[in-house]
Amino acid sequence: AQSVAQPEDQVNVAEGNPLTVKCTYSVSGNPYLFWYVQYPNRGLQFLLKYITGDNLVKGSYGFESEFNKSQTSFHLKKPSALVSDSALYFCAVRDSGNTGGFKTIFGAGTRLFVKA
């Protein structure tokens, strides 16, 4: 069975500082990994994904994430946080093998607060 965990309900960071939002996953096959962001009263927006290839993935708005197979992690990072980055962030995983089906499992979400 596939699962994804976001261990922090909330992350607080000062503007200009680096930010990290943590995500770990569990799949039986090879993972497809995704990050989405949700602003208030909006749907989710795709940020970045890892399918195959280079472990370091760069996405929208200056975000990046590194696929770490040994630690089964896919933390979201940004070198310098902006107040406008404040939102709810979801990590998601899909098992690339047929046994996992094509359903995407979303984490519980991490609320990021960036203080000016």
Place this chain on the structure above:
Amino acid sequence: EADIYQTPRYLVIGTGKKITLECSQTMGHDKMYWYQQDPGMELHLIHYSYGVNSTEKGDLSSESTVSRIRTEHFPLTLESARPSHTSQYLCASSELGSGGDQYFGPGTRLTVT
């Protein structure tokens, strides 16, 4: 412009009423999904579809039903709304390949009084 639309954005309705939440996408995606999300909380998959005439139940049991008569349209229906149905409903679509990311609509916030 390729996009995914949901109507209505907000709906307040009385108990026992039948409602249909609309979802349409213009990207030609085969796969479509409905998620239920309490505000600021995790997403729960309630229905999905691989294409026309394909519908499957998701991980969270739901009293709603869906249909997929056209590729671009994936409406969700509640035959008799109850206060426990109060939530936000998000529609999404993706390409058929398993590596496709999902495109989400803006959501419908439903309140049943």
